[in-house]
Amino acid sequence: MSEGKETPERRRERLxxxxxxxNPTGNMNDAFNRNEAGNLSGxxxxxxxxxxxxxxxVMIIGFIVASLFLK
Known part of the structure; x- marks a missing residue:
């Protein structure tokens, strides 16, 4: 597909x-920032x-550690 005929959806995905x-760590930061807005699927x-x-x-390990300390 040439650049001129690329659909907006494909262009967004490619970008x-x-x-x-x-920048893989920036992607993780974006994901956590989206989570603050309440978008878990994002x-x-x-x-x-x-x-x-x-x-x-990490959440499971944190739950186990917390349950051990709160007993």
């Missing part, structure tokens, strides 16, 4: 992927499967 390649979509897995793991 998003280029930005993630250039957080999950922006972090990707690895980031989401790490976030869930």
């Amino acid at each position: 998003k992927h280029e930005e993630v390649k250039r 957080l999950a979509g922006s972090l990707g499967w690895k980031g989401l897995g790490i976030l869930i793991t």
Whole structure:
């Protein structure tokens, strides 16, 4: 597909992927900032499967540690 005939949706996706390649930590920061606005699906979509897995793991470990200290 040439640049002139590229749909706006494809262009947004291409630019998003280029930005993630250039600045992966900025993408995570954007995801957390979106989460503050109450968009959980945006957080999950922006972090990707690895980031989401790490976030869930950290939350589970935090819950276990908190439950041990509060007993």
